[in-house]
Amino acid sequence: MSNILEINHLTMKFGGLIAIDDVSFSVKKNSITSLIGPNGAGKTTVFNCITGFYKPTVGEILLNSKKQFNLERMNDFTIPQKAKVARTFQNIRLFPQMTVLENLIVAQHNKLMKASMYTLKGLVNAKSFLNAENEAKELAKYWLDKIKLTDRADIEAGNLPYGQQRKVEICRSMCTDPILLCLDEPAAGLNATESLELNSLLEFIKNEHKISILLIEHDMSVVMGISDKVVVLDYGKKIAEGMPSEVKGNPEVIKAYLGEE
């Protein structure tokens, strides 16, 4: 079982509109897979199916961790909680009125709820709860250190510059202790330097934390730079799949992006 995620014959219909049409692909363990395609190709719909926002019309989504999960049958919050899939959105969804540090600690909610016996121990400041809180803080600080934002831990997340919010968002997903990270256009709105930093952050996550990443991205410097595999969607159909270099030369892909002569 070297595939962490297997999507088989996924079809999603909204009334008469077929948003995804019989798409199958897989994500290898400890790899970065990019999902690309023109606007409206159905990339985000695939993400919404994986993270339980949509129930697919047909098909199955299998996640292989210690045991196998059928993501299409699970409830929204159990997907991050039990199957350990984390996700970010195209737009930034940090909690703007919480501090950066709190954003990262909220992501460790389930761990802390257990440690505090559903808050009972938190009320009396029991030692085991304080230990768990400290551990959560340590983990948050570890990630802040990785993106060099340790000194900004206590400001409200909404006040950070855009590029830094993007990175904090990825770190927050990492704090949920995921095995699969689904990132929806993490490089959108980043400048060239920030994109490069994002690349190294993603590679760090893959190499050091052995986490698989599924990526939707339009920024080709990110896609071609770090992907192990690229899947191309167009009008809800998969039109190509393979190494970045193979996909780049594929006539179908060129047609989808640039049109026919």
Place this chain on the structure above:
Amino acid sequence: MEYFLQQLINSLTLGSIYGLIAIGYTMVYGIIGMINFAHGDVFMIGSFVSLIAMVLLGVGTGAFLPLALLIVLLAAILVTSVYGWTLERVAYRPLRGSFRLAALITALGASIFLQNFVQVSQGAKIKPIQPIIQGGFTFFENGSMVVSFSYLQIFIIIITVILLSIFSYIISKTPLGRSQRACEQDLTMSKLLGINVDRTISITFIIGASLASVAGMMFVLYYGVIDFFIGFLTGIKAFTAAVLGGIGSIPGAVIGGLLIGLIETFWSAYFTIEYKDVAVFGILVIVLIFRPYGILGKPEVEKV
């Protein structure tokens, strides 16, 4: 001067009761964006449960008053929380994600249901109770003017302060409070971080109901008379308090509650007691015109 001081003490007591109820409105609004119009009736249920518990325990006749009151308090919190939880589970959760008007109509329906339920099961007559906590401190005796701070008022204010500090500790320091604040800001993202949003919302209703039940118990002790309809006016006033303080803001709810208490008491003291409700709602109108987001609420600014 003495008269003014006395009214200040009275308004603080009344404001505490409004503040406790207003928190329930503001928390529910903050987290799911609906006005829980049945909250005033949850408060009324709380007062009835306290009254029943007091009668059953024979509070006031027995020897050990603080213990009896503590049992009444716990019973009120427990039973009323069950009502709050059930209300959310039965009336609101099935309609979550439906259009906003649906939730509002259900809330009004739930309110009418609870009122009629109590009317049928407890009767429509007013229920009086003998004063339980009597006596107090008297200071500034100046001729006919007396400023007194009764034990009951001290009890109400102290209980309010204790509850509010526990409550704000939960919100700011514990994982539960953190998840509540997260849900307030972004429900979808909270789900994606593995937070059980439904449970968090249930707990919000439970906390709101327990604070309201304590307010209900205080109401019974303070006024000594309740009926099935007290939840309406008190609830609307507490809602006014929540709007005045900035709906969605918890410190705002407390400040709003105190302000409403202040306005109501001073209007009755210096102007006409018949028009005290008019004064309160007049203030609401003025706030809605000039500062619709309330005292501590933040105006919604969309970044472009």
